[in-house]
Amino acid sequence: MLENRRYIIQGLFILIGVVFLVKLFALQVVDKTYQMKAERNIVHTIVEYPFRGLMYDRNEKLIVYNEPIYDIMVVPRDVHVADTAEFCRLFDITKEDFLANMKKARAYSPVKPSAFLKKLSHQKYAEIQDNLYQFNGFYANPRTVRRYTKPILANEVGYIGEVSPRDLELDTTNYYKSGDYKGLTGLEQYYEKELRGERGVSRKVVNVNGIEKGNFKNGELDTASTPGKNLITTIDLELQAYAEKLMAGSRGSVVAIDPKTGEILVMVSAPSYDPNLLSGKNFGKYFQQIKNDTTAPLFNRAIQAKYPPGSIFKTVQALIALDEGVIDAYEPIKVTLGRLGDHAPAGMYDVARGIEHSSNNYFWEVMRRTVNQGVGNSIFTDTPIGLEKWTAAVKRFGFGSPLGIDIKGEVGGTVPDVNMYNRMHGERRWAYPTIYSLSIGQGELEVTPLQVANLAAIIANKGYYITPHLVKAIEENGVQKPLQFEKHYTGKGDEYYPAIIDGMVRAVKRTAGRALIPDIPIAGKTGTAENGKKDETLDHSVFMAFAPADDPKIAIAVYTENAGWGGGASGVTASLIIEKYLRGYIKETWAKREDYILNKKYLIGLQQEN
Template identity: 50%
Template sequence: MIKNRKYYIPAIFIVVGIIFLIKLFSIQVMDSRYKLAAENNVINKVIEYPYRGLIYDRNNKIIVHNTPTYDIMVVPKEVQVGDTAKFCSLFDITREEFENKVAAAKKYSYIKQSLFFPQLSNREFASIQDKLIEYKGFYPVARTVRNYPDSVLANGLGYIGEVSKRQLERDTSNYYKSGDYIGISGMEAAYEKELRGKRGVKYKLVNVRGIEKGSFNDGRFDTASVPGNNLISSIDLDLQKYAEYLMKDKVGSIVAIEPSTGEVLALVSSPSYDPNQLSGRKYSSNFTQLNQDSLKPLFNRPIMATYRPGSVFKLVQSLIALQEGVITPATRVVCNRGIINCHGAHTNADLHDAIKFSCNPYFYSTFRRIINQGKDPKMNVDSRIGLKTWDEYLYKLGFGRKLGVDIPNEQKGLVPEPSYYNRYYGEGGWNFYTIYSLSIGEGELLTTPLQVANLAAILANRGYFIRPHLVKGIDTPDSYLKLDYNREDTGINPEHFNTVVNAMAEIVNGTARVAKVDDITICGKTGTVQNKNSYDHSAFMSFAPKENPKIALSVYVENAGWGGGVAAAISGLLIEKYIKGEVSENRAWVENYVMTKAYLKNL
């Protein structure tokens, strides 16, 4: 054994040498990662972010555009900061903030870029650009932020924000990286894929001081960014601005729809906020402030708030009863106020006058005829059959379900089914007399302002609607893609709309005359929505003109009382503004009446 040691020792050295040679060959020739790591010492990979698509109104007026900014990115492995206090002064941050930001970047990746300081303006970046090159590991990246020249439609447009860790984990396409921005709500979220574009990348040679020396390999590995597509919205910017003006100091919503297309002309949630507040470096602090506001400006009332529809729903009862054949336009009902309270001077109304005077006993009787048609001798069973039929009509009319508007967070409201009452009263423990408050749009029934505006569109169209939407088309560099939406029929014969529509026209000439506009026949229905917590809500649903309608509306003003007041006044002003282009001088008093009403004190 001792004799053989002189062979073992050289053999060991030879084997070790061979191992080193193989490893060296692997590092230098077979494995490109180390080559790239070496090149990264002199090559700066710069992400080129695309311009996010713009958003226009229906008349090609700009609603959203982009403003250039600079993000400062950090690669923790490369960070060399001699004088930390001097570096922090560039960004007006504390040493603790600096350490937290670098620690967060290390947690994400030690060798990849991540966001250190966001959205410096051109002026701010120019003031630190020459000084920044003294600190290794920090790189400026050109970006853009959203800008809103008219500061309207905040809840419809939505906002963008930095992609969250959870969103990154859910991103199966692997498109997003830390520090990217993504649509969070509204159109920005719904049309994220169309708006975001495609990022590019450039490889730039830099010296030891971080100064650019040109493209790497003549730009052979560079890829250009692709701008996002533009959206052509259905919004009429002038109408939107005027509608928001009229809702100043009020809580509520406005939804305006073009009946023939389902295009949303205006979408107002009040109180709202300036969308520029959620664009830029102060996004986080502004969001926190808005989110904590007791008036909930981030809450998108037109599609998320639910109200009892009130007397507006008497039109629905009329159409269902006519279709079911349980009444005719000539059917008369005595206004027996001992059964249910009523208002107005009428005694024995037919359907036309019952709508015109909003007769509660008439619709109590009408609803009973819908619910109890004698299809079963047991009243509770008969009521269950009738309610199921009623529910089916409401679904076709767009209630108790999401209409599918093209922005997120739409609520479906509530249309109580037999199972709903079974849970509370037990099967067989309820009948018509348990649920009769539904007859006048009260009780458990809940609707959204969007659904009520859609009902106005159904009435305008005499029996059908097109799914409401805020985007008409997508403008690409090569073509314009018009978005098409299917027509939905309600199953109610067009002839049944005549009596209802004629009565609606007389309402505007009578109890809601504040909405009347010369030379335009407006059809409307008031709604005074019960609110047990405070004052009643003022609601008004309308469309105009009576023939060949151009606009359908729902207006809700919380705590404002009777629907023939401020809600009707706002509706008339908006119809006149949209159809005539301006409000006539002889109706300036109506605008003054609306603007002197402030209901925040009633909350």
Template identity: 50%
Template structure:
């Protein structure tokens, strides 16, 4: 029995040895996971950021391009600073910021690079490049920021900024990493996927001290970045710049559209700002200043500001009344000022005269005929039914909801329904006398300047429109723009009804907006004065031209500028002249608008 014990021990030792050798063989030969871990410790992964796509105006002029900048990177394990004060002076960084950035980098990884100082300009880089060799663990990577040669169309183009935690959570494909830059507003935000391109990756070998030992496996695993796609905007830069010049020192907006396509020719939000302020390392401080500015330059008025349409809406009322059969060209009402105030003009008037003279009592009576059609024995119920039927027609004109422009945060305005008044007054406790202000575009009705410009395009097209949009082509291909921007939308009014409307709008220029008349160009337009409880009324004007073959439709809002025939009509007229003739000959009118003394 004792003689067999050594044999048993030997067998056990041999079996254990076989197991260990088998395990070692599997680790070293069959399983490469440990090899990969070792390689990861010796390989640095560097992201090659692509250039964002460029943005051009409709004529090929550059609106947005890329300016190279540098990120100063740090590898915490290798980083060593003996004189912190001197380092902060050389690299223009506060000591507190240096400590904060270094601590965050070390928390992320002691051997992987992190951004220490982002967005170093070429000028700043020239000052620090000779010092980099003195600080182990520091190196630079190249990326780019946006630049704007004309400092124009800031609210339309938008800006880019560092991605935030919420956006990272929504990134289901995990394209972005902390520190990446994304489009945050305007075209930059809406077309982020097209503009951002594809990241590249480069792997390089480093020893335990972080010294560069060349490409990993001769660059077999490297991938090149792919630049973003270029966008051709619908904006006419020359017209955009001229509109911004006219609106300087004022509050309001101008939107000009090519009627036959829905392409936005100019979109001015006043006051505006230099988009270069929100590019580069000063983004945070500059954004804070702009955001606190009481004039709200970051507020995109063409798509976000909402106003009563005022008398402009009388054109829509006329068209709906004609389509319903409630109105005809010969429908005549007296200018009864006991119903609602009006200005001096001949009375009574037919529909043509009502448009030409902007007669408030006419539309008070016409709207009542549309709403109260005696389809119910109950007057309150009759008004409710009539209002909702009328509202369905109004919504077809692109009012009451966002039009769907290729920008985020577009507001839809408001066209009130019977349920709206039920909530305010109670069911069966309101009637026509409650809502009559809607007849002349006042009361609870609200629209955006973009919607008003789209109305002008509808009037020009005799009953249809294309969704207003800001991009004409992607990488030079016009078919790559979204299908909804190439889809014709009808408003449900027969084309022949627009003949009278267009004729009356052309005559209205000489009745309420004589300043807007242009020699050799027939303008069809309508003035408006939107009531403003907080101060002076807003000046409003919509128009299209030439009447015979419309090339431009436009809406102008100038806040607190009073009557629409002055500020808004004059501004729109100059914009039309600039676009069609490419130069402005009425220099006196131009001086009047630039001076801005409308009241």
């Protein structure tokens, strides 16, 4: 009996031993949970952020590049800091900062890494890297920030910033993670998918002191990051810098286009800011300063400011009337001085002479013929029918809606239509005498500087334009892929454009003398845009042109706010940019045109008059 009991007890011990062995095998071999928990103590999973794509100008000069920075990551469970004061001294933070950052990291996760300090410069990291091993639970994660070769092109290039919770909600691809950066404005935003690249992951083995010992499992689980694609922009970097220099201290815009391709050579919004201020550790500080600046440097006047076009719009009036067949390019029309205030003399006018003298009364008659064609029972039905055709024709020139440039935020301006005047005055209660100010580019019309530069390109091309754009090719692995853009036709033919161009060449000689370049023929048109503000006495100076007139290579629009007539500030600015682009330098002339612009001498006479 006792012998049987001994066998039973031995069997029980053996059974228990087998159970323990099976359980131990399951825990150590079959179930990876404990292995993974152990490995987390010695393996850091590091996100390998890709190099963001670079940006180059049309001549492949570097505009935007990457500079290395470092985020100090923390795993709260692993943290051991023997001397908090020494840690704070090393990282230039206060004890309060240390405690607040640790609290935030624990709230995120006690076992997952998160950013403790962000955007340490390469220089700062060099100072602390040899001491980082002393602080268990902390390690460096390299990434990059954007830098700019010149302090220009801020609104066009744009800036990057940390993704918001809202961005993460809207990201259906699940690409972005908390702490990631993305393009928020300009080209950085529009071409985000091309520029961002693809993240990679590496796993590093570290010892108990936090010292890296190599790749985990020889890197078998690592994935390499893929750098972003480069942008080859249409911008002429040196010309852009020159244009921004000319506009310094002014408010306004310059847009220059290659009419044959739609490539934007220059886009200036003044005032602007140094894009390097919104890159790196002090983004928040400088962003608030720039945002609160009363001159609105974040407002891109080139695509967002809306102005009355003024007299430059007389070219559009002529082209629409010619398309409608209500005038002939060389038809003499007698002009008196009874209807509108006019500096042009009375007499016989055709299209070229009307543009040359910028005759208000001539274009009053031109538009009247366009909208009043005798198809209604009275002027109160005839004018709306004609205005509907006129509105559609104006929109074919790219006015009234965004042109589709490759940065976001572009506005379309305003082209009035029948519905607008019905709301304002009531149906059949208005006629041409109500809307005649449109004939000289005033009234309810509003355009952007980009649209005006595009108009110059249309005339240079004799009736079409290519969608204006800032990027002409995407580069990947050293291979450039050109982008394609749509061609838009604006009218029925090109046979009457020589009369328009002739008038513009004569207009520059007559009304924009300081803008003349003796050996470069310029076709241009001055304008004055009413500012609509009672507290500002001077209207806006407007100039639109292309050159050379017989073989156009550059089309340009300049708006200088509160600078008076178009042949002054804007005309001279445009001529300097044209000369710089076509010749490569500015000749010394008797007019000293650069000094005239840089020192705002165009204001002297205007201030005396006012």
